[in-house]
Amino acid sequence: MSDKVTVLVAGSWGTALASVLAANHKEVYLWTRRPEQAAEINEHHTNEHFLPGIRLPENIIATTDMEQAVSGSKAVVIVSPSSGMRQVARSLKAFWKEDMLCIHATKGFETETMKRMSTVISEELGCKEGEIVVLSGPSHAEEVVRLCPTTVVVASADEARAVTAQGLFINNDFRVYTNRDQLGVELAGALKNIIALGAGLSDGLGFGDNAKAALLTRGLAEIARVGVELGANPLTFSGLAGLGDLVVTATSQHSRNWRAGSMLGQGKPLAEVLDSMGMVVEGIRTTEAAYAISVRLGVQMPITDQIYHVLFKGRTPRSAVEALMGRDRKTEMEAISQETWEQWHS
Ligand SMILES: NC(=O)C1=CN([C@@H]2O[C@H](COP(=O)(O)OP(=O)(O)OC[C@H]3O[C@@H](n4cnc5c(N)ncnc54)[C@H](OP(=O)(O)O)[C@@H]3O)[C@@H](O)[C@H]2O)C=CC1
Numbered sequence: 001m002s003d004k005v006t007v008l009v010a011g012s013w014g015t016a017l018a019s020v021l022a023a024n025h026k027e028v029y030l031w032t033r034r035p036e037q038a039a040e041i042n043e044h045h046t047n048e049h050f051l052p053g054i055r056l057p058e059n060i061i062a063t064t065d066m067e068q069a070v071s072g073s074k075a076v077v078i079v080s081p082s083s084g085m086r087q088v089a090r091s092l093k094a095f096w097k098e099d100m101l102c103i104h105a106t107k108g109f110e111t112e113t114m115k116r117m118s119t120v121i122s123e124e125l126g127c128k129e130g131e132i133v134v135l136s137g138p139s140h141a142e143e144v145v146r147l148c149p150t151t152v153v154v155a156s157a158d159e160a161r162a163v164t165a166q167g168l169f170i171n172n173d174f175r176v177y178t179n180r181d182q183l184g185v186e187l188a189g190a191l192k193n194i195i196a197l198g199a200g201l202s203d204g205l206g207f208g209d210n211a212k213a214a215l216l217t218r219g220l221a222e223i224a225r226v227g228v229e230l231g232a233n234p235l236t237f238s239g240l241a242g243l244g245d246l247v248v249t250a251t252s253q254h255s256r257n258w259r260a261g262s263m264l265g266q267g268k269p270l271a272e273v274l275d276s277m278g279m280v281v282e283g284i285r286t287t288e289a290a291y292a293i294s295v296r297l298g299v300q301m302p303i304t305d306q307i308y309h310v311l312f313k314g315r316t317p318r319s320a321v322e323a324l325m326g327r328d329r330k331t332e333m334e335a336i337s338q339e340t341w342e343q344w345h346s
């Protein structure tokens with residue numbers, strides 16, 4: 001097989017992952033729907049809107065032709081925002097071959113159906129969900145393209161595919177671990193964006209480090225609670241896709257979710273905040289999906305609940321904080337059932 005790999009969509013993360021792959025492979029095809037962006041990448045080796053000031057490797061070949069991008073590739077990496085995933089996966093289907101590896105690096109749900117991205121992709125490609133590989137972890141595109149040391153996890157129910165994905169991406173700047181808990185990794189990557197919005201809100205309101213530490217810790221508790229209820233390994237939430245990504249997203253000014261939350265906390269309306277971003281803020285849609293999932297399962301997600309009401313129901317950030325601080329008295333630790341413990345330690 002050739003040494004060609006493909007990345008679908010040339011946003012910040014797709015372009016950054018193409019740069020990692022370009023260090024390891026001969027040809028990296030980067031598909032975009034915009035001809036002017038393809039021309040910019042091929043002629044100037046830049047993607048100025050998404051990664052200002054960065055010169056991209058010359059073996060990244062941008063194209064708007066899906067067939068040219070995909071045919072003969074050994075792996076296709078989909079990095080669409082969650083809102084475009086079904087459409088992008090559907091366009092891929094015509095050129096998809098069963099021996100290609102499919103990896104996705106998107107952090108979100110399909111809001112209309114509350115489905116995970118692996119589910120959406122497998123439905124469109126007609127493959128098993130467990131064959132998809134999920135790439136996630138603490139990794140801002142802006143730092144990856146500057147070759148700052150970065151660690152991520154690739155997860156698949158099919159361990160051999162995760163190991164193959166690890167081999168495609170790993171190098172001395174980009175360290176890749178494998179994990180069998182595809183479900184947990186996917187849930188952790190999506191749900192941390194809600195807490196990052198909350199951390200931004202807290203900073204925008206002028207609260208301090210105590211509030212942020214509380215949000216991260218109790219946020220992780222509710223992410224793990226819903227994750228375990230859905231069948232994930234509890235230990236995944238203390239790994240790179242869980243704690244690692246939560247820390248990087250909720251404490252970094254690179255984070256679009258943190259930035260959006262911070263502007264909301266300063267009193268800017270949601271529509272104005274989203275207009276000013278120029279990039280995807282996944283946490284908004286994810287809050288809607290997670291709120292619906294928590295109601296459906298009857299699992300408490302108090303922080304998500306408050307952020308949902310701030311975003312969509314006109315609650316002020318301050319009254320959301322009052323509601324969180326005034327909740328019933330609780331014990332900190334929740335029991336993990338014997339059955340769950342045995343399942344993950346067998
Ligand atoms: N940025 C980061 O550091 C990281 C991002 N992620 C995740 O990666 C995913 C993508 O985020 P990111 O790259 O940052 O987003 P950006 O906002 O930087 O870019 C989004 C890209 O998606 C394209 N796009 C959107 N909808 C469609 C569609 N229907 N068909 C084709 N192309 C489409 C846009 O094209 P156009 O320009 O034509 O609108 C644009 O190129 C998100 O789920 C995010 O959470 C994960 C880890 C790190």
Ligand SMILES: O=C(CO)COP(=O)(O)O
Pocket residue numbers: 107137138139140141193196245248249254255256257258280281282
């Ligand atoms: O997921 C990310 C880093 O791991 C990027 O987060 P933002 O989408 O908030 O920028």
